[in-house]
Every structure is written in structure tokens, then in C-alpha cells.
Amino acid sequence: MKNIHINEIKAFVKDAVIWNLQGDTTYRVYIGVLMLFIAGGAYAYSVQFTYGLEATGMSNIVSWGLYISNFTFLVGVAAAAVMLILPAYIFKDKDFHRIVIIGEGVAVGALIMCLLFITVDLGGPLRAWHLIPGIGLFNWPTSILTWDVLVLNGYLALNLLVPAYILFCQYHNRKPDESKYRPFVLLSIVWAISIHMVTAFLYEGLPARPFWNNPLMGPRFLASAFAAGPALMTVVLLVIDSMTVFKIDKTIFNKLRLIITVSAIVNLIMLFSEIFKEFYAPTHHSLSAVYLYFGLDGYNSLVPWIWTAITMNILGTLMFAFNVGKKNVKMFFPASVLLFTGIWIEKGFGLIVPGLVPSPMREITNYSPTWVEIFITLGIVAMGILVITVLIRPALIIEQRYQEHLASKGEEH
């Protein structure tokens, strides 16, 4: 650490930027498309900013919609990085050690999306400074939302700093000092669990909403996250494997498959347990579940979504369980997409909207997002993907160079 000069940091950042600006036509088109979506989102947000949240499909009954749904799901994706960090740093798994940086990049992207989704959901985004401890008034420890602000930002910092330090050392062909970053890695493991548990507690802690007021919420969040997150990782790794020079070992996919299969099965068992509770002895508190799965009083906009989600969920789980990618890892692609999308629908829309419907006065309204919400959502997702790309590209180049450097050093000796 003593030798770090401002110039070294400058060079590191400069190269990272340059590597991101270089690329072939495919890469440029890809970035262009992302930028287009981001611009669309920015325009839609300007509309929402001018007219207020009136521009969305939300109402006094369904007061949270697409934004908070996506936020909830993406917290899980971010937390799932722990499934790579744990084996890589703690069990010293060589395969995972190579790709853990990608996992951390995905986590950072997911966190950025989470924070953006929260921001666009605010009625007074310019007053967000009221949330800053010390300057504003932070209702900690009473409000679970303040816990979420803390854990999300903390996790973002951890996932930025540890990889940045490691990459910075590797960029300068130095061996990262493990004693320096290991405490932070350990912290980030606990932290990953906490971000998802705290997010679950946001909902779990509301007796007003019986559909959410359910102690299985936290554990189920984790199970679904540990299935959906690694499924997303599988997709990202398959893309990297086929689109770049960075090749991913088959054993990695097989290890990821184990994690996904176990988590997805646990998730399905918990889902079954919830469904059993709601429908074996239905009470007034089961109305949300009735609305979700079968529709209530003629309102049934979520019914096709949830059954599609459950079908995808089961199909994806089965494909992983029966190891469709045994011969060809590319077969993991459809399985991952199925599982990921299924969980996305179920844990996003399928969790948030029925929690609010029917209202505490048992009034029902259908919710469908407006174009503004959809454009903003797409814009944020594009932004997230851009962040992930921009982080992972230089990271992979640095890793590659460092490995080559180590190899050449080995030859010298």
C-alpha cells in the first residue's frame, strides 16, 4: 500500500476507460443499443418527473408496482454473488476464483439498478437528501427501509472496493495482499445474506399485509436468489465464453449447476409450503393468494403471469436437475433463462402486487404498468447491463494479463 501513487491510480483508471472505448462493430452496436434504451428511459423519466407518479399505473391501492418489483428481485441477484465469493475466497476453489470478479461485477450492476429503481419510485427524488444520516433525519433503527439503505450502499461499497483493490494490484503486476482484503470478503459474505434478509423484512414486517407477513419470506428470498443469481451468471458466462477470448471452463458450469439445482428445489418446496398454507385452510388472509393464482371478483390480470412463472420455474429446475448440459453446456442457456425469468416474474410482480391487493378494506383494482414505467424500467436495466459490461471488460483484460505475467515469471525461474 505504501507504494500507491496517484499516478498509478490515474493509469489504472485511464486504461480501464480506454479498454472500454475500444471494440469491434458488434460491441459498438451492443453499446449503442444499450444507450438507446437508456435515452428512452431518461425521456420517460422526464415525463414522470413533470407529471408526477400519476404517469404510472400505480394507485392508492397498488401503491408499489414495476419499480419495486424489480428492485426486490435484483437485490436477490446482487446477493447471489455470495455463491461465487464463498467458494472462491473461503474454500479457495480455483475455478470460482477465476470468475468471481464477474460475479462481483454483476452484483454491482444489480445494486446500481436497485438504487435507481428506488430513486425513480420516489415521489420527491430531489428530497432524497432527507435520507442521508447526519444531514437529513434517518429513522434508524426503527424503519426497516433505513436498514435497507445502509445494507445496500454498504454492499455496493464492498463489491466495488475489494475487486478494485485486487485488480489494481494485478494491473501493476503485484500480488494482492490477502490479509488486507480477506476481512472485507468475509464481511461481504455476511452482508450479502443481510441485504436480502433486510429486503424481505421490509415486507415481512408489515402485519397490515398478510400476504407478506410471513416468516418464510426471508429464507425464500434467499433460496430463489441463489437459484436466479447463478442462473444469470451462467447466462453471462456463456455470453462471455462465446463472444470474447476469455474462455470459461466447463467445470464452472457444472459447479454452478449444483448450486442452482439445490436452491431451485428448496425454492419450489417453500413455494409449495406457501401454497398449502393459503389453500388448505383459506382465511381472509388468503385473499391475496386467491387473487394471484385464480383472480378475485373478476380481477385476474396476474393469473396468466403467475402460472407462466411457475411453469418456467418447474421446467427450469427439472432441466438443471436432469443435467441437460452434460454434453453441451450451451443447453444450460435455455434452462437458465427459464428459471431466471420464472423467478423474476414470481418474485417481482407476483410478490409485490398481490401483497397490496385486495386493499386492507378489501377493495380490488388491476394494475398494469404504463409505457412510462416500462420505458424507465428498460432504461434502468440497460444501464445495469452497461455498468456490468464496463466493469467486467477491463477486469477480464487485467486478469488475463496478470495470468500471462505470472506464467512468464514462472518460465523465467
Added chain:
Amino acid sequence: MPKLRLVTILLLSGLLVLAVAPALAGHGIMEKVKEANEPFDSLQIDTPLPKNTVQVKEEYQGGAFWVLSRKDSIGRFPCSRCHGKKKSFKREGAALAHGDIELVHGQGEERPECKSCHNEKNLDLLSDKKDREIDFDHSYQLCGQCHFRQKSDWVGGAHGKRHTYWIGKRVVWNCATCHDPHSPRFKKRWPSTYSLPLDK
């Protein structure tokens, strides 16, 4: 090292107590209500006594209270202006002046007639079952002879309405401010507004 562990345990249990204590304290609203037995100075805000108010001949738990006058809201009071020496109490009167009155009050044998309440000797007054004279402004005395439960609720504050202020001298509406004595049930009518269907 053991010291550190002790500190951690203490800290954690402290946090737990902090989080759980408010829930266990159970100092709910009813405890606060039960403990509050000191008289409250209701006259700390000097609320104006409306014109046309008379002091009720009884007291409520907080002492004297006032009721809106009835006489002032009867357009042609005093009745003796028309009902002078020449009595026109029965059929002709109804046709002349009170044709709009429909007596829908009580059922069966309990059903009152005009003279059940109006004082035949002096139409500026009312009279109860025992022929005691009752002033129009104190009609609660009359109504209360049958509707004694409503009356005790009215005196205490569970029936009827307070006038404008919750603090200060207690002024309440009289029975007839709300109820047409000849037809005391509220008339059916359309609500003054409606709630929006909540789906967009």
C-alpha cells in the same frame, strides 16, 4: 478475548432490549385513559356561547351545559299569535296552517297524537304524560319521558351533537335540531357525494 466476547454479548442483548422493550411495555391508550382522572380545565379556551342558547335544567358529568334554543327555530312562534282565545286545535287548524305535518311517530298503542305533547291549555308550551308544563326550549324533558335511554345518552354525550367546539362551555343541539318531532326518522335521501371507483 473473553472480555471482548462479554462486551459483544452485552451490546447485542442491549440492542435486543431496545428493539423489544416498546412492544412489551404495553402502555396502551386504555391505560392512559384509566390513569387520567384529574379534571380538565375545559374553560381554558373561551369559546363564544352562540346566541339563542339556553342552559339545560340538568347537569352532565362535567356540570352545567347549554342547548340550542328551539323556539328561535320555529318560524311562527309564539303559537298564541294564531291560537289565541279562539281555539282551532283540531280539524280546521290542520287544514289552515299545519297541513304539511305528517305524524309518523311511534307505533301501535304507543303512537302519540297532537295533545300527547302539545299543551291544550297553552299552546306556547308542551306538556308531558303527567300534564307537567314544558318549555319548547327544554323539549328534551318531554322526549325523554319515552326515549329515556336516548336522553341519558344525550346528556352524557353518546347521542346527539355538540355545537362547533369540543372544548369550552358545552353546547349541544336540541332533540328537534335533528329530528322532526312529528316524523323523527331521518328522511331517505341521496348521499351528498360518492367515492371514486378506485380502478383507473
Added chain:
Amino acid sequence: MKCDRRTFVKGMGLTVAAGGAALSAGCSSMPSSGEEMKLRFHEYFKENYRLMTQLEKEQTVERLARLAKLNHDIDVQVGTQEPLEQVLYGYAFNVSRCEGFMDCVTACVKENNLDRNSKTQYIRIFEMEHGETDVGSGDGKYFHEVPVPDHYYMGVQCFHCESAPCIKACPTKATWREPDGIVVVDYDWCIGCRYCMAACPYWGRRFNWGEPHVPRAEITKKQHYLGNRLRNKGEMEKCTFCIQRSRNGKLPACVDACPTGSRVFGNLLDPDSEIRFVLKNKKVFRMKEELGTDPKFWYFID
């Protein structure tokens, strides 16, 4: 310490953007004058109401009145009346008396300057069939002659819970219980996350999804900072027991307007009050008592 903090906030603000302030708070249109811009700037950086000194309260109230003049060309008085000593408000609703006329709703909308565009209402009246007690079985959207035979009516609004889940939920302490028991919102401190709305088991809170609109002639001018003053889009609001009235000794507008005397309001700490009489002599119940919210709103039956 506090001074430092404020200075920091203001300094930060100056460097960040005066334009940001201009867009803030009410921000549907750009301020039309330098004066308005200055007012909005100060409004943007003001404190949470509970931390304001008396002077700061007076200053913000003055600014708000001036902004109302500039934006709506009306003269409003925004009060900051403090709670009365030894007062804790309570409310009782006579289920056997209410006939569903909804005069309370009309009075509430008028008194509290509720948004006419979205037809915001704090009070809901549910038409319930005899034999049912769950408010969910009732019809809150009826519009026909009332009362309907074999039905009764149940009013629902904010219950000003002693142990209010909305207060616990708020991340910025923008909503709290005043010493006289009224649960209020500092509209200008609310960031509009709507967590309180999700936390309320009584559907007691309303959000300004768009810019609220009240026709100029219908604006109630006697206002309170925590009560019926004009709100902006993106802010949460709710029933305040008409704080601008109750703190001046008046009954809330709904109680005053009720033609059947179904609504009883008063001081729970006054053993001689009407509300105490109801609690003592009537069979009362509270909605969803099992949730432990401890509402200060009782239903009773004659």
C-alpha cells in the same frame, strides 16, 4: 452542531444547483419570478418541522403564505398552533346511527383542501349488510338513496393509532404522533416512498400521484402547517383530525357536518368528556385490534 449542519446543507445546495431548488417542492412549472425562486430555495433547504425553532416556523409559514399568493393569488393563514396541555384526542363512531349520507366526506374534502382531480377522500363509508361485521364485506362505492333497509354504515378513516405502523415505517421521520395524539405528516419532509401506505392496515393514507388541484374559490384559507395547507405532488397526506380546527377548540369538519350525530370527538384525558362517556357506558370495539396498533378510534352501538 445544528448550525453547522444547516450551514453545510445550504453550502452544499449553493454549489450543487440553484436550479435543483427551483425544480423542487412544488415544481410543476418553473418559478416565474426571482422572488418565487428565492422562496422555493429556502423552502427546499428547510428543516423537518419538529426540529425547527419558533423563528424558523414563523419564517416558513410566511414563505408558504407568500407562495400561495404568488401561485394561487389567495391570502392564506398558515398556523403553527402547538398542542394543548393535557389533551389527547379520541374519536368514536356510532355504527347504529350513521345513515350513509356522506356529509362528513364532503365537509372533509372542502375543509382539508383535498385534490379534486383525483377525488381524494380521507373518509370512506362502507354500506354493510346486517349480519356482517367485516368492513371488507361492505360496499364503499355505493351511490343510491340511503339508508337502504337491512344495511348499516361504517365509516373508516385514519385511526391515529397510538402504536402506528406508519410512523415506524417512515425512513425520514416525516410522519409522527404529536403530543395530543394526532398522527401528522410533514409534507415537505416526505420523500414519497409510500412505505407508510403499505404499512397501514386501515388504508388511512393518501398519496398525491399528480399535482393536486383545488379551485381557487374553494380553498380553505385558515390552514395549519401540519394540516390542510396546500400540498404538492409526490407527497403523502392523511386525516389530521382537522388539526387546524381541533387545536383551536373546534370539532373536526366531519364531526361538525354529521347530520345524525354519529361522530363523537373529544379529549380522552378529560374524565368528563363525551368520548370518555362513550368508552365508559357503551359497548365499543376497534377495527383489527389484533394487530396491536392501538387506534384512538372506537366504534360503538346504541
